[in-house]
Amino acid sequence: MAHLFRDLSLGHSKRETTRTKMPTKPTIVADDLPSPLGKLAGDLTDSDLRLTAYEIFVAACRTSTGKPLTYIPNSPSNHFDSPNHQSPNSPNSPALQRSLTSSAASKVKKAFGLKSPGSGSKKTPGSGSSLGSGPGKPKRPLTVGELMRIQMKVSEAMDSRVRRALLRISASQVGRRIESMVVPLELLQQLKHSDFTDQIEYEDWQRRTLKVLETGLLLHPHMPLDKSNTAAQRLQQIIHGALDRPIETGKNNESMQVLRNAVMSLSRRSYDGSLYDSCHWADGIPLNLRLYEMLLESCFDPTDETSILEEVDELMEHIKKTWGILGLNQILHNLCFTWVLFHHFVAAGQVEIDLLHAADGQLAEVAKDVKTTKDPEYSKILSCTLSSILGWAEKRLLAYHETFDRGNVDTMQGIVSLGVSAAKILVEDISHEYRRRRKSEVNVARERIDTYIRSSLRTAFAQIMEMADSSRRASKNQPNALPLLAILAKDVGELAVNEKQVFSPILKRWHPFAAGVAVATLHACYGNELRQFISGIAELTPDAVQVLRASDKLEKDLVQIAVEDSVDSEDGGKAIIREMPPYEAEAAIANLVKVWIKTRLDRMKEWVDRNLQQELWNPQANQEGYALSAVEVLRTIDETLDAFFHLPIPMHPALLPDLMNGLDRSLQYYITKAKSGCGTRNTFIPTMPALTRCTVGSKFQGFGKKKEKLPNSQKRNSQVATTNGDSSFGIPQLCSRINTLHRIRNELDVLEKRIITLLRNSESAHTEDFANGLGKKFELSPAACIEGIQQLCEAVAYKIVFHDLSHVLWDGLYVGEPSSSRIEPFLQELEQNLTIISDIVHERVHTRIITDIMRASFDGFLLVLLAGGPSRAFSRQDSQIIEDDFKSLKDLFWANGDGLPSELIDKFSTTVRCILPLFRTDTESLVERFRRVTLETYGSSVRSRLPLPPTSGQWNPAEPNTLLRVLCHRNDDAATKFLRKTYNLPKKL
Numbered sequence: 001m002a003h004l005f006r007d008l009s010l011g012h013s014k015r016e017t018t019r020t021k022m023p024t025k026p027t028i029v030a031d032d033l034p035s036p037l038g039k040l041a042g043d044l045t046d047s048d049l050r051l052t053a054y055e056i057f058v059a060a061c062r063t064s065t066g067k068p069l070t071y072i073p074n075s076p077s078n079h080f081d082s083p084n085h086q087s088p089n090s091p092n093s094p095a096l097q098r099s100l101t102s103s104a105a106s107k108v109k110k111a112f113g114l115k116s117p118g119s120g121s122k123k124t125p126g127s128g129s130s131l132g133s134g135p136g137k138p139k140r141p142l143t144v145g146e147l148m149r150i151q152m153k154v155s156e157a158m159d160s161r162v163r164r165a166l167l168r169i170s171a172s173q174v175g176r177r178i179e180s181m182v183v184p185l186e187l188l189q190q191l192k193h194s195d196f197t198d199q200i201e202y203e204d205w206q207r208r209t210l211k212v213l214e215t216g217l218l219l220h221p222h223m224p225l226d227k228s229n230t231a232a233q234r235l236q237q238i239i240h241g242a243l244d245r246p247i248e249t250g251k252n253n254e255s256m257q258v259l260r261n262a263v264m265s266l267s268r269r270s271y272d273g274s275l276y277d278s279c280h281w282a283d284g285i286p287l288n289l290r291l292y293e294m295l296l297e298s299c300f301d302p303t304d305e306t307s308i309l310e311e312v313d314e315l316m317e318h319i320k321k322t323w324g325i326l327g328l329n330q331i332l333h334n335l336c337f338t339w340v341l342f343h344h345f346v347a348a349g350q351v352e353i354d355l356l357h358a359a360d361g362q363l364a365e366v367a368k369d370v371k372t373t374k375d376p377e378y379s380k381i382l383s384c385t386l387s388s389i390l391g392w393a394e395k396r397l398l399a400y401h402e403t404f405d406r407g408n409v410d411t412m413q414g415i416v417s418l419g420v421s422a423a424k425i426l427v428e429d430i431s432h433e434y435r436r437r438r439k440s441e442v443n444v445a446r447e448r449i450d451t452y453i454r455s456s457l458r459t460a461f462a463q464i465m466e467m468a469d470s471s472r473r474a475s476k477n478q479p480n481a482l483p484l485l486a487i488l489a490k491d492v493g494e495l496a497v498n499e500k501q502v503f504s505p506i507l508k509r510w511h512p513f514a515a516g517v518a519v520a521t522l523h524a525c526y527g528n529e530l531r532q533f534i535s536g537i538a539e540l541t542p543d544a545v546q547v548l549r550a551s552d553k554l555e556k557d558l559v560q561i562a563v564e565d566s567v568d569s570e571d572g573g574k575a576i577i578r579e580m581p582p583y584e585a586e587a588a589i590a591n592l593v594k595v596w597i598k599t600r601l602d603r604m605k606e607w608v609d610r611n612l613q614q615e616l617w618n619p620q621a622n623q624e625g626y627a628l629s630a631v632e633v634l635r636t637i638d639e640t641l642d643a644f645f646h647l648p649i650p651m652h653p654a655l656l657p658d659l660m661n662g663l664d665r666s667l668q669y670y671i672t673k674a675k676s677g678c679g680t681r682n683t684f685i686p687t688m689p690a691l692t693r694c695t696v697g698s699k700f701q702g703f704g705k706k707k708e709k710l711p712n713s714q715k716r717n718s719q720v721a722t723t724n725g726d727s728s729f730g731i732p733q734l735c736s737r738i739n740t741l742h743r744i745r746n747e748l749d750v751l752e753k754r755i756i757t758l759l760r761n762s763e764s765a766h767t768e769d770f771a772n773g774l775g776k777k778f779e780l781s782p783a784a785c786i787e788g789i790q791q792l793c794e795a796v797a798y799k800i801v802f803h804d805l806s807h808v809l810w811d812g813l814y815v816g817e818p819s820s821s822r823i824e825p826f827l828q829e830l831e832q833n834l835t836i837i838s839d840i841v842h843e844r845v846h847t848r849i850i851t852d853i854m855r856a857s858f859d860g861f862l863l864v865l866l867a868g869g870p871s872r873a874f875s876r877q878d879s880q881i882i883e884d885d886f887k888s889l890k891d892l893f894w895a896n897g898d899g900l901p902s903e904l905i906d907k908f909s910t911t912v913r914c915i916l917p918l919f920r921t922d923t924e925s926l927v928e929r930f931r932r933v934t935l936e937t938y939g940s941s942v943r944s945r946l947p948l949p950p951t952s953g954q955w956n957p958a959e960p961n962t963l964l965r966v967l968c969h970r971n972d973d974a975a976t977k978f979l980r981k982t983y984n985l986p987k988k989l
Contacts, residue, residue, distance in 0.1 A: 033346050033392055036384035037293055037339065038286025041219040046294075047153075048208050052184070053294040053322075054152040055162055056282060058145070059183045060321040062166050144314045151298035151315075157197070165190035179278040179324045184209045184216075185263045188249050189256065203246050210239045213281065217266045220287040222280035222327065231265040234258060283327025285377055289336060292326055295319045296340045305344055306352035331369040331378065338362040339385050342418070346392065356414035363389075363421045370429045383430050386422040393419030397452040401460040406502050413506045416452075420445045420510055449511040454521045457499070461525040464491045483543045485526075485533055489550035492526050493557050500561050508565075515565035516576035519558040523580045526554065530583055548586055552651060555583050586651050593647060593655050600640050601662040608633060608670045617733040617740075619840045626739040626842075633670050634747050637663050638754065645758040652762045656755070656776060667744065667781040674737050675788045678729060684798040685859070686810075688951050692986050693968050693979040694873035731796060731804070731833065735840040738792045738849065742842050745785035748778045789845065797852035800833050801860045813864050815871050818878045823861075823885035827892055830857065834892075850900060854893045855908050861889060862912055862955055865919070866965040870987050873971035879919035886912060914957050918966045923974040930963040948983055 149159045168190045188209055193202035218232055225232050238259050247255045267279035282288055299315050301307040341359035393415050396403045404412040424444045468487040499518045507514035530551050537544050566573030611629040619625040644659055645652055755776050808825040815821050841849055893900045934946050937960055949960035956962055967975045979985045
């Protein structure tokens with residue numbers, strides 16, 4: 001059976017580690033970071049605790065007659081509810097006889113993101129190390145047990161004694177679980193002074209073992225002790241006596257029997273008075289946590305406290321076997337390991353970022369655990385641990401500019417993450433105040449980061465202010481020395497840029513507007529100083545101008561950072577901007593400049609009114625056919641801009657938008673006045689006549705008479721001055737207005753480029769003033785020009801077709817016999833108008849206005865066909881005439897390829913081409929189609945009496961009113977009979 005226990009062979013040695021070493025071994029200093037796991041009441045030293053932890057480790061991993069002496073995960077000894085944790089391998093399984101890390105990196109290290117060692121590092125205690133079995137014998141690799149002994153600093157002699165004692169225990173108590181024994185008591189019984197080199201060593205060991213019993217059963221017991229407990233009193237007496245005189249530990253010794261009885265009585269106590277099967281001697285808080293901390297410390301390389309051993313997987317697997325004795329579980333393990341990782345990071349000089357990330361990752365597991373347990377003891381330990389971590393972190397983060405820079409931002413990010421995670425658990429899961437409030441009201445991470453940013457930047461601002469003052473005093477006798485606030489503004493700006501580039505990207509993970517909060521804080525700090533400065537300004541001195549310029553630039557920089565930082569926020573950064581009330585440094589100057597601008601603009605409006613009243617809109621006034629008043633208004637704008645940039649002020653870019661808005665509105669006013677009274681498309685389109693049926697077989701002359709003539713624009717819109725004989729609204733004059741608006745539109749681009757030139761030459765301009773076009777472009781005028789040109793082009797087109805040529809279109813086309821009243825007269829006069837317009841209108845507007853005239857002509861042609869009144873009647877044979885005439889109309893605009901593009905003509909002739917086939921369709925088919933479409937439109941309920949469809953003016957072969965109008969102009973009896981019977985339409989208007 002002895003071979004089962006030889007050398008605690010729980011696993012073989014590991015492959016050689018290749019960890020990258022620091023240039024020098026870090027000094028372990030963590031005096032400002034006491035352990036939050038609790039302080040022991042006894043006087044056990046770290047060495048005592050380490051040896052006790054090792055004894056527990058060895059006992060928990062030993063076997064007896066092939067049966068595991070291990071803990072039972074769900075035994076009553078566990079203090080807290082925990083997930084069932086069962087080692088996947090028993091100590092004798094083949095998996096424990098080989099290295100888990102011999103072929104792959106540690107799973108634990110992978111989980112924590114810890115880097116695998118590099119190839120050039122020195123070996124760790126277990127990696128590639130070996131022990132000799134004697135002189136001349138081959139070396140064998142370290143086992144996990146031997147590695148643990150080395151890590152726990154236990155001598156080989158002491159290790160051998162513990163093993164022998166455990167072997168004797170297992171031989172005498174076959175089948176007993178380790179949790180049913182008190183290990184120190186059993187060791188006292190098994191180890192004699194003969195097992196030690198001398199009596200003093202034995203007595204020291206015995207006193208240490210008794211103190212362990214005292215600590216575990218009396219000072220920090222599993223259950224609170226009643227002062228009258230006789231077993232406790234007996235145990236205390238024995239221990240105190242043994243400190244002076246060692247006790248005899250033989251099996252039949254009376255003192256030993258009394259000791260055993262007292263220990264077993266105390267260790268098996270339960271809350272209900274019954275006796276536990278398992279013993280509770282090392283699971284009292286904080287003893288168990290301190291012992292477990294010692295075990296976890298063994299996972300670190302003693303030659304490099306920043307490195308975790310490659311063998312951590314095997315070590316951790318066997319360390320967890322002590323949970324049954326120590327009354328621990330996964331939840332407490334996560335908390336203890338978090339602390340150990342964090343403490344090593346701090347103690348080792350805060351240089352190993354992987355340890356920090358590992359602690360942060362382990363804390364994430366703690367955050368999950370705390371949701372599943374409400375145990376008050378756990379909460380107390382958790383609170384102490386997190387408070388210690390958070391307190392340490394906040395010492396650095398409340399003034400992070402003093403602690404961190406570009407070289408260690410990764411460390412800062414890890415510390416922030418750890419601190420925020422600790423704060424969230426403390427506030428959200430432990431704080432009673434938080435539970436009383438709605439959780440949605442508190443964003444712990446954001447509030448913490450907000451506090452860190454504001455605190456650190458206020459401290460940094462105070463420091464740079466002191467430096468700026470020192471700089472000012474040192475240079476006050478030099479020429480052109482800068483005033484204090486000008487120096488400070490420059491330094492604050494540099495601080496803000498550094499904050500945005502270095503720290504804000506890190507803090508933005510927890511606070512979406514980290515940069516915005518930072519610049520808002522700096523804005524407030526500097527603003528306090530600036531307001532005091534401004535209150536003392538009696539006149540605009542050179543120093544004042546320097547300060548104002550510097551503060552103006554600083555504010556723009558800060559606001560720009562805030563805006564960029566919050567561009568994706570729901571409120572567009574308004575909340576942050578509200579924290580940055582504008583500096584009032586330039587308010588007085590700005591108001592004076594605004595008065596100057598207003599005076600200039602009022603004068604310009606008066607000038608526009610006066611000149612437009614005198615404008616004749618004569619296209620022969622100059623070569624390009626635009627109005628002279630446009631030349632004057634553009635020259636005035638140019639002069640105003642030049643005068644503005646010569647004003648001796650430091651804020652041209654800031655006030656330029658005010659001036660531009662005013663000039664823009666003045667130009668818009670001119671454009672509006674230029675097109676006023678010229679009419680629109682609807683001004684000239686005649687009113688639809690009432691539906692009538694044509695008079696079959698009659699010769700009509702009546703449609704041209706005044707009583708039947710369609711009402712035109714002079715009856716509908718008295719504002720059209722042409723009808724009153726005003727020559728300024730003739731076709732040439734309208735074309736001159738079009739040229740004028742086109743000229744203004746082109747000159748706006750020239751003006752905007754000139755503004756950029758003036759800005760570049762302005763001493764107060766900065767690079768960012770050219771980053772976008774805001775405040776340097778005309779916003780209203782370009783759109784007004786485009787809209788005005790469109791309106792005037794349509795007005796010219798529909799005025800020509802529906803007003804100037806109404807005598808050949810309305811009074812002549814298809815009146816009476818279609819074959820003798822065709823489209824040629826209309827085409828001749830239309831062509832003359834096109835020639836005049838082409839000679840006057842600027843070539844860049846040609847296509848636009850000719851297209852509008854074509855569209856108006858197509859509309860007029862359709863209106864004659866569908867709403868021409870009773871004087872127009874068409875037979876099916878006339879359809880060819882109509883189609884030929886329409887082709888001639890299209891050919892006029894195509895002009896053998898020299899006119900409009902054919903695709904443009906096709907686009908605007910679509911409606912006509914869809915309507916014309918109706919004139920070839922027989923009457924019966926038309927009537928049937930009309931009935932079907934009407935029923936589809938109004939439903940079957942109107943089958944007995946078809947309703948009269950309203951006129952929409954949107955002609956469509958599938959629309960009832962369009963079909964009805966074709967029937968109204970159909971020259972045959974069937975159509976007349978249907979119209980008379982169905983609607984009784986008259987033959988006259």
